[in-house]
Structure formats: C-alpha cells, structure tokens
Amino acid sequence: MSRILTGIQSTNIPHLGNILGAVLPAIELSKQPGNESLFFIADLHSLTTQKEAAQRINSVNSVAATWLAFDFDTQKNLLYRQSRIPEVCELTWYLSCFTPFPMLANAHSFKDKSERLSDVYTGLFTYPVLMAADIILYDAEFVPVGKDQVQHIEITRDIAQKFNHQYNQEIFVIPQAKVDESVMIVPGTDGQKMSKSYNNFINIFLPEKDLLKVVKTIVTDATPLEEPKNPDTCNVFKLYKLLASETQIAEMRNNYVKGGYGYGHAKTALYELILSKFEKPRARYNELMNNTNLLEKELEVGEAKARKIAQEKLKQVRAVLGF
Helix, strand or coil, rough: CCEEEEEEEECCCCHHHHHHHHHHHHHHHCCCCCCCEEEEEEHHHHHHHCCCHHHHHHHEEEEEEEECCCCCCCCCCCCCHHCCHHHHHHHHHHHCCCCCCHHHHHEEEEECCCCHHHHCCCHCHHHHHHHHHHHHHCCCCCCCCCHHHHHHHHHHHHHHHHHHHHHHHCCCCCCEEEECCCCCCCCCCCEEECCCCCCCCCCCCCCCCHHHHHHCCCCCCCCCCCCCCCHHHHHHHHHHHHHHHHHHHHHHHHHHCCCCCCCEEEEEEEEHHHHHHHHHHHHHHHHHHHHHHHHHHHHHHHHHHHHHHHHHHHHHHHHHCCC
C-alpha cells in the first residue's frame, strides 16, 4: 500500500482552478487500489498570511466541505485539520534543531519576500520545517505537488535523511515528490492563471445570480456578434472546453467560427455548463456549510486516526532523542 499525503491551504473557498487542478486529480488518485490518502487542511500554515480567526474558521470549513462535496472517501482515507494534531508542532521543533540556516534562507517561500525583511515573520522562514513535519510524521511515501513545491520536498528529504543518519536508524520514511506534468492550468477571468492573488477566480459555489455575474466578467475581445471568432484565443472557450464533452466542444467551436454568435451567448453557455456539471457538489457543499456539525464530525473522525499515527511516530522520535 502507498501512503499519499496532501496539504491544502485554508485560504478562502477553493475556486474552479483549485478543483480542476488539484481536488479532482487528488481524489482520483485516492481511489486507486492500494493507495491510502491523508489529506490535511493546513490551517497552521495559513497563519503566515491570514490573521483573522473567523476568516480562518470559515476557510477551513469551506475547504473541508469542498473535498466532501466531491466525494472524498473518508472511510478509506483521512481528512483532518493540521492544527488538531499538536504532535506536528512538537516534531517541528525537533526537526528545526537539525535544519541548517542556509537551507531555509534558500527556500523559495522565504527568498521571494526577503527583499523586505520587515514583512517576513519567523513562521514564513521556518515554513519548510513545519511542512517537513507534516509529511514525515505520517510515514508518507508520496507527496503530490506542483513544480513550485518540489524544493520543499527536497528539504523534507534532506532533514529526514540527516535525522536518520544522526541516530543510525530508519526513523523516518524518505518521501518522494509526485509531480503530475499534465496538471491542468485553468485560466482566470482575465486570461491569466486562475488565482486568488489575481482576484480572477470563479467560485462555483456562489448563488446562481452571483455566479452569472462573475462569468460575465470574463475578458473577451471586441469582435462584433455577427463576425466569426477564433475560439482558441477566447478565454470563455478555454474554460468551456475544460468542462465540456467532445460533442459540446465541437458544437461551441462551430458557433464561434460560423459567426452570428456573441460572447454573451458563450458566457451564458459556460454558466449553464458549470451549473449542470457541478449540480450535486454545489448542493452538497451548501448542505455542509449550512450544517457545520456534519463537517465537524467528519473531521474529528479523521483527526482521531491521524493523531494515532502521529503519536506512534513521535514516541519513536522522543525515544531516540532521550525525551
């Protein structure tokens, strides 16, 4: 059995790009025979940028509701809040005593903001150590990541190997990064990569009228309704073909090239496709967000299982350290 671990940042509601690029591929991976998936909500990590308690609680609930809305199997796998496993914080301290300063100084998460050190908190600097603890605490073998996160997995591997070598014992499993080269890049409403940072995202869980308003903001060119249009350069079509069937894509392409079909028509078609494709997840998400007791029960089950694993591993670590 392969143990796969994925951390999900709890910053706002997962958008269409998150769902297509991360949530659905991870759930498919979890369904493969022989795989056991541990999906945790990285609410401790979120503290580096998100300071408001109420906002964090809502974000955690939104992330949990999203994974459950898309049928993540919590009987076979684990879904839990990082902050509810205090062992990860204890292990972070231990690992920090084996982590060279230059290693963290070279981490992208720090270097990207190092020109303004007054804005850099210690939590951001030690972010890779907490991430390492998140992974090796559970003997994770594979960690699905994007290319921008590979360095953090390398740091995790280095820390784990250094610890094992120090005590001449295989205390920690050395994890491997699992990079999917075919990860879907989802364009935002402005054509850039969909991102909360750019405020160009589509929240599929919005009420219908609000969702339509967002879809209507997708940037298009000024080609008149009656003229033919190039679907391959259109942001609306790029999003549509990520969700549609081959037949629907062919029909939409034909509408573009024959003329007499406006971008308003295309946006309406995209909006209707989102509603139909995500009808069940939207309903389930709203059910869970309106009854957070259901969410709490699901998370507590996963947290009890995760903590049992964490306690066993930390027992080993304490023993070799002499605590």
